[in-house]
Amino acid sequence: xxxxxxxxxxxxxxxxxxxxxxxxxxxxxxxxxxxxxxxxxxxxxxxxxxxxxxxxxxxxxxxxxxxxxxxxxxxxxxxxxxxxxxxxxxxxxxxxxxxxxxxxxxxxxxxxxxxxxxxxxxxxxxxxxxxxxxxxxxxxxxxxxxxxxxxxxxxxxxxxxxxxxxxxxxxxxxxxxxxxxxxxxxxxxxxxxxxxxxxxxxxxxxxxxxxxxxxxxxxxxxxxxxxxxxxxxxxxxxxxxxxxxxxxxxxxxxxxxxxxxxxxxxxxxxxxxxxxxxxxxxxxxxxxxxxxxxxxxxxxxxxxxxxxxxxxxxxxxxxxxxxxxxxxxxxxxxxxxxxxxxxxxxxxxxxxxxxxxx
Numbered sequence: 001x002x003x004x005x006x007x008x009x010x011x012x013x014x015x016x017x018x019x020x021x022x023x024x025x026x027x028x029x030x031x032x033x034x035x036x037x038x039x040x041x042x043x044x045x046x047x048x049x050x051x052x053x054x055x056x057x058x059x060x061x062x063x064x065x066x067x068x069x070x071x072x073x074x075x076x077x078x079x080x081x082x083x084x085x086x087x088x089x090x091x092x093x094x095x096x097x098x099x100x101x102x103x104x105x106x107x108x109x110x111x112x113x114x115x116x117x118x119x120x121x122x123x124x125x126x127x128x129x130x131x132x133x134x135x136x137x138x139x140x141x142x143x144x145x146x147x148x149x150x151x152x153x154x155x156x157x158x159x160x161x162x163x164x165x166x167x168x169x170x171x172x173x174x175x176x177x178x179x180x181x182x183x184x185x186x187x188x189x190x191x192x193x194x195x196x197x198x199x200x201x202x203x204x205x206x207x208x209x210x211x212x213x214x215x216x217x218x219x220x221x222x223x224x225x226x227x228x229x230x231x232x233x234x235x236x237x238x239x240x241x242x243x244x245x246x247x248x249x250x251x252x253x254x255x256x257x258x259x260x261x262x263x264x265x266x267x268x269x270x271x272x273x274x275x276x277x278x279x280x281x282x283x284x285x286x287x288x289x290x291x292x293x294x295x296x297x298x299x300x301x302x303x304x305x306x307x308x309x310x311x312x313x314x315x316x317x318x319x320x321x322x323x324x325x326x327x328x329x330x331x332x333x334x335x336x337x338x339x340x341x342x343x344x345x346x347x348x349x350x351x352x353x354x355x356x357x358x
Contacts, residue, residue, distance in 0.1 A: 010188035017328030023155035039145035083144035086137035091229035168200035308354030
């Protein structure tokens with residue numbers, strides 16, 4: 001039997017992971033993206049950590065834990081892997097339930113150290129628990145995505161950019177009039193997943209956009225040894241002299257309108273970060289972007305085949321950086337060998353219904 005021919009729509013971190021694993025397994029892969037470069041969407045500007053922190057329910061936590069392990073395995077396979085930084089995460093909250101949450105993590109099999117690593121630049125709370133999650137890390141998501149696509153191409157995959165998909169049925173049609181026949185189509189387009197799904201006759205499943213302000217800073221030296229999850233801000237290293245910030249509390253106040261972030265919100269984010277890492281008070285903002293991301297209505301991934309639309313698969317998640325490699329391996333097993341994955345199959349697209357209704 002000839003190996004399956006698969007079109008992967010989307011050249012972000014999930015699409016690249018799917019293309020790599022499929023091509024490695026012998027599938028004939030054509031990856032298309034309407035952008036002019038890979039990883040140009042959320043992959044490029046997101047917070048980009050491999051984490052299971054605050055991921056609920058248990059099945060989703062376990063999925064993210066498996067995603068972290070997949071990253072570690074790929075880093076070993078491709079060593080040296082300059083995109084993978086297993087720094088661990090230090091976390092604390094102003095919530096009295098945090099001690100109970102740490103106990104739950106340990107019960108779920110997550111290694112937790114109750115002592116933070118040495119970090120003179122960080123202002124830790126005067127009281128209350130501080131936890132170190134040593135398995136976690138941050139990802140240079142653009143470098144990782146490009147590496148996976150290069151590897152996919154080395155296995156015979158084709159990457160086509162500036163390719164607008166206009167139809168999905170037995171393959172895809174493109175805006176320039178060409179058609180790519182395929183046995184399977186994988187929708188890995190993130191926030192555009194409903195748009196592509198509609199072309200295949202799939203039902204919409206995405207929730208409302210969630211806005212997040214992400215700031216990339218230039219700093220003197222390297223003040224952070226690890227990812228920080230503080231009550232008011234999350235901070236991670238980004239290589240020598242660089243740091244990335246975001247905050248749920250700032251995000252909740254962002255206006256609905258699109259465009260460049262208001263300076264007042266950027267200042268609020270920086271002020272919160274400087275309370276945790278005072279050296280950031282003199283940092284320079286390299287970029288500050290408001291990311292409009294969408295995920296499934298229940299805020300969980302949609303991954304696997306949609307039974308009502310033969311040959312159509314989804315691979316969409318808000319935690320795309322964490323889960324991309326795991327999704328790639330699972331979908332390759334499903335499409336090439338017809339073998340499911342126990343952890344991944346829980347998040348079947350079928351839970352949102354079948355084909356679109358007219």
